Amino acid sequence: MSPSETPAPEIAATPEPPYYAVIFTSSRTEGDRGYGSMSDEMLRLAAARPGFLGVESAREGVGITVSYWRDLESIGLWKRDADHLAAQRLGRETWYEQYAVRIAKVEKAYGFQREKLNTAPPVSRSAGRSGPATAGR
Amino acid sequence: MSPSETPAPEIAATPEPPYYAVIFTSSRTEGDRGYGSMSDEMLRLAAARPGFLGVESAREGVGITVSYWRDLESIGLWKRDADHLAAQRLGRETWYEQYAVRIAKVEKAYGFQREKLNTAPPVSRSAGRSGPATAGR
Numbered sequence: 001m002s003p004s005e006t007p008a009p010e011i012a013a014t015p016e017p018p019y020y021a022v023i024f025t026s027s028r029t030e031g032d033r034g035y036g037s038m039s040d041e042m043l044r045l046a047a048a049r050p051g052f053l054g055v056e057s058a059r060e061g062v063g064i065t066v067s068y069w070r071d072l073e074s075i076g077l078w079k080r081d082a083d084h085l086a087a088q089r090l091g092r093e094t095w096y097e098q099y100a101v102r103i104a105k106v107e108k109a110y111g112f113q114r115e116k117l118n119t120a121p122p123v124s125r126s127a128g129r130s131g132p133a134t135a136g137r
Numbered sequence: 138m139s140p141s142e143t144p145a146p147e148i149a150a151t152p153e154p155p156y157y158a159v160i161f162t163s164s165r166t167e168g169d170r171g172y173g174s175m176s177d178e179m180l181r182l183a184a185a186r187p188g189f190l191g192v193e194s195a196r197e198g199v200g201i202t203v204s205y206w207r208d209l210e211s212i213g214l215w216k217r218d219a220d221h222l223a224a225q226r227l228g229r230e231t232w233y234e235q236y237a238v239r240i241a242k243v244e245k246a247y248g249f250q251r252e253k254l255n256t257a258p259p260v261s262r263s264a265g266r267s268g269p270a271t272a273g274r
Contacts, residue, residue: 010199011162011163011164011199011235011236011237012162012237014237014239017239020241021158021160021239021241023158023160023203023243025148025149025193025203026148027148029251056162056199056201057197057199057201058195058196058197058198058199058200058201059195059197060194060195060196060197061195062147062148062193062194062195063195064193064194064195064201064203066160066162066201066203091249092249092251096249096251097250097251098148098248098249098250098251099148099248099249100148100149100151100246100247100248101246101247101248102151102154102158102243102245102246103243103244103245103246104157104158104241104242104243104244105241105242105244106160106239106240106241107240107241107242108239108240109237109238109239109240110237110238111235111236111237111238112228112229112233112235112236113234113235114166114229114233114234114235
């Protein structure tokens, strides 16, 4: 996924636990083969589902996408969504060498946000990144 | 972290659930400032701790490191490790703009491993990647 195709990478602003995380770790096959556009489309569809709380994603050799959900029911409904089922099939047929899915209940969460110091040079792209990483910290 | 500094990215071979995941998501400050070598050292130390089950890591704008542990006690002991405490302090002082830590109990896990087909061209670096992503699939 190129930066122009996807939203800016962010730390998800999730509510106080408990909630659920789906940890999807994958290694890709060679070449895009439609993966980037389908991946973006799945993120858009997932974000519109009831119970979706946020997502974090990075690929550097291995790809890790963690999506956060209100409960197991929300996760199950998204897993069985027709468009998502088609994408899962294409993933096994075409895009993924290997993947692991882990469904986990988030029991505790905390975070850190650097204060904007006068000693740091102003960086324009840091605008809008202030505020808590997770709600309720 | 450059590829030469770190082990090849891999999907962790974890046992059957239940076990725990620590999801660490971060955005970095500019420049390395000793981050790469300390990050490698922390991975080595964590991997030697009792209860450590595996780790997956990628950075692409946002960084995501998921470490897997036998139980909450193992996680607590590593969190309070002296070397790790020093690294955590440096992280807040120097390396991280923002981070979130989520501790989650993995309740379910499954995976996929592509079969090696004769139609696929041989790729030397795929050697050694065969076998299940997670034990017991």
